[in-house]
Amino acid sequence: MMKRRWLTLLCCGLLVNTTFAQEGWPSITKEMKPWTRWWWMGSAVDKTNIARELQLFDEVGFGGVEVTPIYGAKGYEARYIPYLSNSWMDMLEFTTEKAADLGLGVDMNLGTGWPFGGPQVTDQDAASKFFLDEVLLKTGETLNFPLGPQEKKETFAKLQALRAFKANGEEINLDQLIGKTTGQWSAPEDLRMMALFSGRTKQRVKRAAPGGEGFTLDHLGATSVEHYLTSFTQAFQAREIPIRSFFNDSYEVYGANWTDSFLDEFRKRKNYRLEDHLLDFSGKGNDKDREARVKSDYRDVVSEILRTNFLIPFTSFSQERGALSRNQAHGSPGNLIDLYASTDIAECETFGSSFFNIPRLRRDSADIRNVDPDPMMFKFASSATNTHGKKYTSSETFTWLTEHFRTSLSQAKPEIEQLFLAGVNHVFYHGTTYSPADIPFPGWLFYASVNFTSNNPLWTHMSGLNQYVTRVQSILQSTQADNELLIYWPIYDIWHDTEAPFKTLSVHHVDHWLHPTDFYKQSMGLQQSGYCFDFVSDAILEQARMDHRQLFTAKNARPYKAIVVPKSQYFSENTFAKLLELAEEGATLIFQGLPEDVPGLHNVAQRQKQLHDLRARLKFSEEGENQYTAYGKGKIYLTEDVQSALETEHIFPERLVRSKLKFSRRVGNEKTYYYFVNHSGETIDDVFRLNAVGSNYTLLDPQTGKIAVLPNAGGQVRLQIPSGYAWIVAVSDDSTQAAAYRYVDKMEELPLFNQPWKVSFLSGGPVLPKSRTLKKLAFWTTWNDQDANRFSGIAQYETTVKLRKRPDKSYLLTLGEVGESARVFVNNKEAGILWAHPFQLEIGSLLQEGDNIIRVEVANLMSNRVRDLDKRKVSWRNYHEINFVNIDYKNFDASGWKIMDSGLKGPVKLFAY
Numbered sequence: 001m002m003k004r005r006w007l008t009l010l011c012c013g014l015l016v017n018t019t020f021a022q023e024g025w026p027s028i029t030k031e032m033k034p035w036t037r038w039w040w041m042g043s044a045v046d047k048t049n050i051a052r053e054l055q056l057f058d059e060v061g062f063g064g065v066e067v068t069p070i071y072g073a074k075g076y077e078a079r080y081i082p083y084l085s086n087s088w089m090d091m092l093e094f095t096t097e098k099a100a101d102l103g104l105g106v107d108m109n110l111g112t113g114w115p116f117g118g119p120q121v122t123d124q125d126a127a128s129k130f131f132l133d134e135v136l137l138k139t140g141e142t143l144n145f146p147l148g149p150q151e152k153k154e155t156f157a158k159l160q161a162l163r164a165f166k167a168n169g170e171e172i173n174l175d176q177l178i179g180k181t182t183g184q185w186s187a188p189e190d191l192r193m194m195a196l197f198s199g200r201t202k203q204r205v206k207r208a209a210p211g212g213e214g215f216t217l218d219h220l221g222a223t224s225v226e227h228y229l230t231s232f233t234q235a236f237q238a239r240e241i242p243i244r245s246f247f248n249d250s251y252e253v254y255g256a257n258w259t260d261s262f263l264d265e266f267r268k269r270k271n272y273r274l275e276d277h278l279l280d281f282s283g284k285g286n287d288k289d290r291e292a293r294v295k296s297d298y299r300d301v302v303s304e305i306l307r308t309n310f311l312i313p314f315t316s317f318s319q320e321r322g323a324l325s326r327n328q329a330h331g332s333p334g335n336l337i338d339l340y341a342s343t344d345i346a347e348c349e350t351f352g353s354s355f356f357n358i359p360r361l362r363r364d365s366a367d368i369r370n371v372d373p374d375p376m377m378f379k380f381a382s383s384a385t386n387t388h389g390k391k392y393t394s395s396e397t398f399t400w401l402t403e404h405f406r407t408s409l410s411q412a413k414p415e416i417e418q419l420f421l422a423g424v425n426h427v428f429y430h431g432t433t434y435s436p437a438d439i440p441f442p443g444w445l446f447y448a449s450v451n452f453t454s455n456n457p458l459w460t461h462m463s464g465l466n467q468y469v470t471r472v473q474s475i476l477q478s479t480q481a482d483n484e485l486l487i488y489w490p491i492y493d494i495w496h497d498t499e500a501p502f503k504t505l506s507v508h509h510v511d512h513w514l515h516p517t518d519f520y521k522q523s524m525g526l527q528q529s530g531y532c533f534d535f536v537s538d539a540i541l542e543q544a545r546m547d548h549r550q551l552f553t554a555k556n557a558r559p560y561k562a563i564v565v566p567k568s569q570y571f572s573e574n575t576f577a578k579l580l581e582l583a584e585e586g587a588t589l590i591f592q593g594l595p596e597d598v599p600g601l602h603n604v605a606q607r608q609k610q611l612h613d614l615r616a617r618l619k620f621s622e623e624g625e626n627q628y629t630a631y632g633k634g635k636i637y638l639t640e641d642v643q644s645a646l647e648t649e650h651i652f653p654e655r656l657v658r659s660k661l662k663f664s665r666r667v668g669n670e671k672t673y674y675y676f677v678n679h680s681g682e683t684i685d686d687v688f689r690l691n692a693v694g695s696n697y698t699l700l701d702p703q704t705g706k707i708a709v710l711p712n713a714g715g716q717v718r719l720q721i722p723s724g725y726a727w728i729v730a731v732s733d734d735s736t737q738a739a740a741y742r743y744v745d746k747m748e749e750l751p752l753f754n755q756p757w758k759v760s761f762l763s764g765g766p767v768l769p770k771s772r773t774l775k776k777l778a779f780w781t782t783w784n785d786q787d788a789n790r791f792s793g794i795a796q797y798e799t800t801v802k803l804r805k806r807p808d809k810s811y812l813l814t815l816g817e818v819g820e821s822a823r824v825f826v827n828n829k830e831a832g833i834l835w836a837h838p839f840q841l842e843i844g845s846l847l848q849e850g851d852n853i854i855r856v857e858v859a860n861l862m863s864n865r866v867r868d869l870d871k872r873k874v875s876w877r878n879y880h881e882i883n884f885v886n887i888d889y890k891n892f893d894a895s896g897w898k899i900m901d902s903g904l905k906g907p908v909k910l911f912a913y
Contacts, residue, residue, distance in 0.1 A: 033063025037431030042072020044079035049436045061466030064105030069112040069209030071881040082211030084235045103242040112212030113227040114249035117205040117215040120231040125224035126215035127256035131197040137187035145180040154199040161196040161275035194278040222309040229317045245324035246665035251332040257502035262626040293601040299495040303334025304750035311342035331506040337537040340384035348381040349396040356414045358679040358724040367402040375418045382423025383534035389556025394426040398450045405862040410836040425476035457859040461821040464833035479668030483560045485533035490568035492599035514662040518567040530653030538575045546585035562588040571595030584632030606886045642666040654687045671732040678721040686719040694731040708741035724837030752801040764793010777906035790868035798855040809912040811844040817905035824854040860902035
């Protein structure tokens with residue numbers, strides 16, 4: 001009986017408890033399910049509503065929450081709970097207890113809003129910046145002490161260096177005057193004075209929760225970070241609250257380019273004094289090469305102390321409490337790969353929407369931002385994970401995917417698939433706002449969210465998306481990336497310029513710092529050719545080793561077959577020496593061009609000679625286009641035709657990309673897994689030879705959970721993937737106890753749907769429209785019915801068809817145009833949720849000879865109801881700080897929106913095959 005029940009549920013694409021009961025799917029952990037960022041507005045939470053919302057999360061298939069307190073709703077101040085107070089900690093403790101009862105996990109932002117900061121951050125520990133002032137003194141003019149910066153508003157300034165420059169460029173060191181608090185100093189001749197001060201940015205925590213207001217933390221200072229973490233040690237004292245991981249959001253510490261001890265940190269790492277090069281640092285010197293070298297060194301030091309003074313202590317703090325650390329490195333002023341790798345979980349972020357050539361996939365022009373999400377950006381995070389042998393790469397997912405209330409589950413699917421293809425395997429939705437049951441529609445909402453809330457009609461179909469994510473992540477988390485190549489990221493080419501010293505690498509400006517580079521172009525070319533790779537940094541290469549002629553970057557990492565070095569001008573002589581050492585031991589290196597120079601200023605002539613001597617060992621000619629040399633046990637190529645060099649080494653791409661299929665390849669459990677996604681405009685149906693070969697090819701359908709054996713001949717397998725659909729194919733020599741896959745061949749449309757459809761409204765508001773019967777399917781927003789036009793909720797479309805069922809046929813139901821998702825019932829049995837393109841489902845097992853009742857429950861979005869609220873000027877958004885803005889960060893107003901198509905337009909069709 002239990003087995004029969006499982007088979008019924010499997011056809012519906014449902015998960016049973018926490019395991020997949022059929023061979024082929026891993027047992028499910030909470031991490032394999034999607035998690036969501038859970039904003040606590042004003043921390044106005046109570047145990048009843050916490051328990052209610054956690055129960056709802058569990059019911060639709062979430063695996064956990066990330067608690068992030070933010071500003072509150074006006075009028076509810078009496079409910080606010082001050083951050084980290086005993087009452088707040090009680091609520092957090094209750095949250096973890098209730099979550100544990102449900103099998104959910106709880107992560108916690110180690111602050112409120114973002115970035116880290118709050119009332120515990122004193123002036124001394126606040127985010128810092130430098131002031132570099134220039135004063136021209138005539139002979140006899142004086143400096144009056146104490147000396148302060150020209151920025152009059154700066155009240156916490158400290159003079160750190162003072163230099164004078166004569167007309168001939170000769171420098172006068174006046175650092176002996178730094179501690180001078182009274183008196184004057186007179187210029188003996190005409191001088192240019194340069195004064196370096198440290199000060200404070202005065203930035204305060206954005207979107208802070210009550211009790212979390214205050215200055216942003218100095219992330220670069222060891223002492224300031226220690227003080228900040230200590231405040232949480234005290235808050236958790238005597239409490240055993242099982243936080244799964246502590247979280248740090250993207251680096252949005254604006255203008256924070258300094259810490260009071262920076263000059264000492266610089267001197268220790270670069271073996272020269274930055275204060276001896278103030279003209280170069282300020283950009284007012286005459287030697288542009290030296291200026292770029294000084295600024296490159298400055299950026300290198302900023303990157304290193306962000307890692308050693310902030311991220312490593314943050315990880316230690318988390319691990320000491322039995323938790324993991326999770327960090328978003330993008331936007332940081334440093335080497336993103338190394339910064340991502342400095343915590344237990346590297347987290348990237350999607351921001352905005354992408355174009356996909358999937359038929360009928362809606363993309364409104366009002367939702368398009370200045371730069372589309374770039375999946376190559378995600379690989380900085382997944383590369384840090386893979387090269388260090390770690391398990392999870394997470395993502396803040398769907399930030400500003402569309403305008404408020406207009407995001408469908410079908411739009412979410414390809415965006416999340418881009419993450420999976422790039423190596424992400426632990427997604428966090430952005431997100432869900434805690435909203436008490438007594439708050440009227442639309443409830444409390446966060447201003448940049450997709451609004452995955454129970455007030456959103458899509459919530460009734462959320463389990464469709466969540467089960468899909470769970471199935472895919474169950475494979476991605478149970479395996480390792482099977483990437484052949486390491487591609488070196490030439491960070492020093494980015495750092496070596498004469499722009500303003502401080503440089504951040506954000507997701508919003510990839511068109512500036514990433515897209516123009518040879519590194520990006522080479523990576524895109526190799527990906528489009530069908531290669532799999534990770535990015536690698538100098539620090540990762542330093543730890544790399546050869547073992548039995550295999551290249552490893554960490555103890556638990558997978559081996560790589562070759563290292564590709566794109567064209568780069570500035571290159572560490574130590575890294576070049578390490579690469580030659582690896583080649584000596586058997587590695588294959590492919591240089592698109594040999595590096596020309598070393599970065600930085602310290603001992604530059606000596607280091608340039610070292611690099612020159614290392615290059616000379618290769619004995620490549622200056623003019624040869626495609627060159628090769630054996631080097632020890634390894635091989636080194638110098639060529640712009642990287643792919644030819646790879647194929648010479650029998651490192652071949654997956655040729656199937658020529659069909660426009662996207663893929664990622666994983667290995668585990670003595671199997672190779674391919675995750676295929678079709679984002680093209682048509683079904684891809686062809687026979688392919690995969691690089692992984694086995695006697696058995698098994699389809700695991702992540703949309704439905706079904707498993708089937710794919711016939712293969714001589715290692716060739718037929719893939720038949722509709723536009724918008726995904727397959728997982730496992731290749732092994734193990735047999736699978738599953739039926740053979742039934743390809744959709746010789747399709748015959750059955751002319752059954754010529755009967756009327758009865759439409760009735762089941763749930764939603766503001767009122768339920770009247771039922772009606774339709775001769776022809778149509779969106780309910782085409783009826784000229786005002787109640788239907790402003791309705792958000794669930795309606796059912798029902799009809800009865802007469803079928804002469806044939807036992808040798810399968811039957812495919814297609815819904816046509818859906819606004820926006822649907823749950824299908826056949827003869828009062830659930831067939832499944834159709835929440836994304838191509839909105840089709842095999843229903844043969846549920847059909848019967850004779851009459852068949854087809855019922856489709858359709859959910860639209862919140863858009864039309866919110867539009868109606870704004871047209872009637874109903875007050876529903878009233879929050880502190882930013883209140884509620886649209887996708888362009890202007891005041892939100894939906895009153896001028898067009899009514900969004902809602903319901904089922906069809907045509908609904910049934911095909912026999």
